[in-house]
Amino acid sequence: MTIPALREIRRLFKQARITLWTKPDLRDLFTEVDFIDDVLLAPRASWRQTVAAIRSRSFDVAILFQNAFRPALEIYAARVPIRCGYRTDGRGFLLTHAIRLDPELKHQHQVFSYLNLVSAFGQALTGQTWVDLNSPNQILPLSDERRKEGLAFLAEQGVDLNKRLVVVNPGATNSRAKQWLPERFAAVADQLLARGDTNVVFIGANEEVPLAQQIAAPMRRQPILLTGQTTLRELVSILSCAQLLISNDTGPAHIGAAVGVPTLTIFGPTEHFATRPFSERATVIRQPVWCSPCMLRDCPIDHRCMT
Template sequence: MREQGNKRILIFNVNWLGDVLFSTATIRNIRRNFPDSFIACIVPSRCYPILKGNPNLDELIIFDEKDRHKGILERFDFVRSLRGRSFDIVFLLHRSFSRALICRLAGIPERIGYYTRKRGFLLTRKIIPPPKDSLHRIDYYLDIIKKAGLKVEDRYTEFYITDEDIKFAREFLNKNLVSNKDLLVVINPGGNWLPKRWPKEYWAELADKLIEGFGAKVVVTGGYNDLSLTSEIKSRMKFKPIIACGVFNLKQLGALIKEAGIFITVDTGPLHIANSVGAKKIIAIFGPTSPKITGPYPLENVIILQKNVGCVIPCYEVKCKDNRCMKAITPNDVLKEIKTQ
């Protein structure tokens, strides 16, 4: 594909926080290929903050297939709204049939995305997908535009925070008596599926040792749905952490993490937010997922902890009852990485 002057370009993005963040490299490279074009991106509402403020996009369009666009009438209304915007090209980062159908019904002339047997007839440019789990997710999305003929110059992710976000984070720290001289450690114990979570007792032991041995101020982050998890961690501790579940939106969380001396997390969206905002030091605990596929990039300030326990990685056994890959990494393993820096 060659640059063809001003175009109206649509990017139909994926549904997951981390992957939407990975897609920012693709968005930026599309912008470079079409510097004067109008570029819009479709995301679910929960991923909207990931792309809010991204200068490479002119418009963000919300599509919630399990909520506001669940019904047939709502879907047709959405199709009509896209048709009214008169897009010339759509890059389908999501492999679903329904999204390709929506773009076909919306009358978008060029529809570019990964080929599948079910939706191949809906695409005007069928990109042959790479073998499963052969590429990092950043490169998986870049591969679509590269094979479509666009130039790809780089592959880093972007997440934009404002002065207001930074102000909110600093005010929170001031209210909780955290000063610039303190060692601020932010821990993120939640995860979007249970096998990726580190044991609650490990988090409690680690936080206690950070407070007792390093004099750290430990902030525990998460959403409202993580309140019970953090309460259980707190109940197992000798010392008192600062609980911040439900306090921050994603932008403010990015600002908080940027203030921290150390950010400790499992493989989940905030890991990639931390890397994108340039966190000072990140310790990422990996178990069933592969850093080669969903790990942070770049790795300048990141330490990845993962142990070989004899399982095939990546493992997608959501109902795993053993979770030995996560249990194999101990609080002392994490502390060792902190002490050696």
Template sequence: MAKAPPVVPLPATGRWKRRLKAGVATLVNPSIGLLAARSHHSESVAEPSTWPFPEPPTSILLVRFDVLGDTAMSLPLAADLKRRFPGATVVFATTPSSAPLARLCRYIDDVLAVDAPALTHLQAGWKPSVWRTARSLVMALRRQRFDLAISLYGPLSGAIVGLSGSRWRVGVAGEAASGNFDFTVPGSRAPGTRHEIEWVRGLGGDPATDLPDDLLSPGPEARAWATREVPPDNTRQRVVINPGARTGSAKLWPDSHWRKLVELIASEDSRQLVFVGGPEDSAVAVRLLPEPAGPHRNLAGKTSIPQLVALLATADLTISADSGPLHLAALLGRPALGLYGPTDPTLSGPYGPAARTIVTDLPCHPCYDLRAPAICPFGDALCMDWIAPIDVYDQVVSMLDPGGTE
């Protein structure tokens, strides 16, 4: 292994803003909890299947305002609840950017797209329009009279659940003021505990059961688009590459490493590379696309979420850093290879029998704590830089070859 270069901590740019927001949250969250509280205590229940509901809920609200990958890892709970309460209506409240994904889940009856995260921005907090939006959201939820509301992650979701007027309110202990919940699951999301999907399913589902094969359905139009853009080719194995990651620069694998890996994969005529990602990843994909392009395609920034899901469902392998497309591929049951640096794969790696991760074992790993973008405090992200392209390629060969070994 190469000798580590000297590292210098970065200046605390933006740190005061995070501290101020944390201070405001410390004051506001308990106040919301007091408003939401209907009793002087809440009950901690380790086994959600034993929650003492007087009767099965007929309407269920799930709340999570998060990015694509975290939203994807929340969807198995909807399937669990539908199996447990087949007559219930399940509503999922999420961000406008994640709402199209939630609409692809067969087990969700309605999706509520809300720009509620605007409340977490200090500048927006002084705008009366933001508070009017929040009030309208809370009143709309209360009018629906949900039997069960579950906060899937974070203080904002906890506050919305607490004020929802639901008969029973559930969340993870410590993620919101205690008055927001009637039942809490003990513990906290931390590296080395359990996977995010198991955390979420533990809020009302059954983590011991297998994930359903039909969790996501992109629809016939998206499937037809995928067939037109990347026609089936039985002579080539399709490898999808997502070079980006939205939640922090420390998650990015260096372009030079991607370029070397692309050269190795494309050296075999029996393989086809397809690049995906957001508009911000398009320029990187252009640089990585082999010349001549031949059978390889650059679709970064050119897919809707249903189209992305339809495309990932056809992949023989998806390779990515910690990102939404990686988690989607794993949930679709497709082979997925994650390149992990600041993130703990035990907590949020690709989840599925055909998923693997490559991690550099450094003393500072993992450093990503979910509350802020993943930015290396030393300014070099060695945890990603030291993932060698040849090591990744060895895993690629193993995963593409049915007779390959771990």
């Protein structure tokens, strides 16, 4: 969801060297983009090591999309001269440009919160606002070579490339409450396979292998299980080849939308309005119930939002 804001930073500061500070497992998302120059991996290490890694780069400016206290403290301790972020979580005193978070942004998609931050920073720094808030570009560019990699990988796994490809992501590693029922995924996958012209491929993390096996076990026709068998780079390449992605509210749904795949995302306990996959080709499926969004990881009642 930060892609449009990163594009605007590049447009505003054409001559700057832009480094993205992110988690190690997200690095492969940005190998072919033209709006950043480098990736700094946030180490799974101590606070001191993180600060040292940032300080070693001698950055002039840091723009924080995260609203938490710790990232602001880290860039302050790393002595980055210009530090911009929202004035949230009691961290305003650590920032040189502490931007007020407009309450109205809570009623818009998160993409616009990030864009507003870049816009406010640009205005404070230069006295002018040039950020395009009307037509955010969320597309993650991929080369033809990457798509060919995806097709080759799928062929090696037994996927018939002459058929349509539907990718199913039935897990949600950070929340059981966000998972649609296994039997529902099985029923949908069976109906797709019954058409005879469609491949169904399951994806997911290593810890979701038992879930994928549970879904596939009672099915009349078997999908191809790639759960736990792909790197992030391979996953992105696979999704770029798909004609449809069906997913719970989790990372692959956003990746699918970013590479332009028609995406169906099933929402239950989470807020769909602000955090849905941002794409004209993305559709939200949800059952409106009084207790949603609860933002809980486990449902304390009957999981009615997902049944």
